[in-house]
Amino acid sequence: MRRQIPFALVFIFGFFMIFQFFVPHETSEFFYEFLLDWIIVIGIFALALGIWSLFKVSVEKIKLGKEGAQYSYVTLVGLFLMMAFGFTQKTGEGWGLYFLWIVLCGACIVALMRLRASASAGSKRMWGMMALGLLIGAVLVAIFDDAWAFYFYTQEGLSNSMFRDFFDYIMMPILATMFALLAFYIASAAYRAFRARNLLASLLLLAALLVMSRFNPFLPGAEYVAKASNWLMNVPNMAAQRAIVIGIGLGIVGTALKVILGIERGYMGKG
């Protein structure tokens, strides 16, 4: 029963999704839309599960004092801060004691982590008292400071300017710089890959040079280079892309069929 019912569910829902494609009836489309909504909702619970796993892994790392455990504090504080910004909003013009509350909560999390990592009873007592004191402080600030409030009632939480600031000034710079960093590594990779040692490497070099010089207006004959590059992208490039896409499509269809028929069962795990 622990394994048979999931297999039956996979078969029924998989077969239904294939079947509904060939039945252009409104009832079929109605259930199709329903299923898509269901998957999105279940996906949010899966996201919560993922965040819990991240929390657990970070806490374990701190508790066991593994190498680089101090960075787990950074992860947990970042997680907490963004969560706090997602569910709070200032009520007036000023922030009041909002940032004090943030610092108290962050420090409380750190103290709780230290409490879990402590080995001796004295150390445990000290961190426990500190966590309790910080928690009481945070609760008092939350109760008596009217400059901000928890916003569970509207979607205003997402319009918290700190939430946007964290996205604009922390998430995006890191993400963009991570990808920008690849420019340096890709340059060294290009040096190795683009050496015209044989016909294949020469083709690679020529195609890459044509594409890279496509938007260079200072190049002699820039107009022709742009045209040749466009032709390269639209004709031979498209031919190979199409061959790859056909291969991928067949692979996905084959795998989907194996999953629906219960031949591929890796997603079930052990036990």
Next chain:
Amino acid sequence: MNRTTLIVVAIVAALFAVSWIAHAVSMSGQKDNVVDAFMLTMAAFLTLAIFSFLYRDNPFYKFAEHLFVGVSAAFWMCQGFWSTIVGNLIPRLSEGLSGFFQVPYQASSWNFAYWIPVILGLMLLMRLTKDYGWLSRWPLALIVGTTAGLNFVRYLRSDFIVQVSATFMPLLSNESHPWEGFGAFLSNLNLAATGQLVTIVANWVIFLGVICGIIYFFFSKEHTGIFGRASRVGIWILMITFGAGFGYTVMGRISLLVGRITFLFKDWLQIIS
């Protein structure tokens, strides 16, 4: 941490403070200038922290990396909660909850069915327990089955049937380019032109390129003879694509690099206008 690391951290902290104060002073007329100055300095610090990986793995890079993991996980969680749970699920679950979250209730006789994904979602959380972890397979099976069925039809159509039918293009002449004689056929050799010769050559390249590319990926037969020669042409076409893809990626990454350097010199240091 050794002494050198501590000194470097102290210097960076001091520079951070100087930058924060300097920007806060320069923004003194604006609202929330202290917070804005802190965020601007933080963005510059994180940008440089990531770039510091070019030297080698270091505590600043690890700090930025771990901060990103925590912040982005919470970001997607908040987005998911407010847009999916509050935005789409609550208005269908109950009128009372919709009132509580101040979202308009969407009445329908089928709304009870939205309790099913909630129950399945809770079953998914059972994975956290030792004794009832097996229950999480049910919602997982629903997701896997539905996605497999969806992908089966979607990819069969978009990645196979549509691609194959798009490959079968006119190889001699068609309605938009009727045969006008050999002179007219050869007169247009410009790659940007849409003349008959150019179109037909492009169609042949695409047709043969796709077939040769597929032959290269077909490993059930040894690549010898005509099959081997077609496979060889397939590799040439693939190499052109990889080169084009490589060039495209390089351009994209350099564009991002220019963006980050512009941010550092324009927004943070304010050296360039």
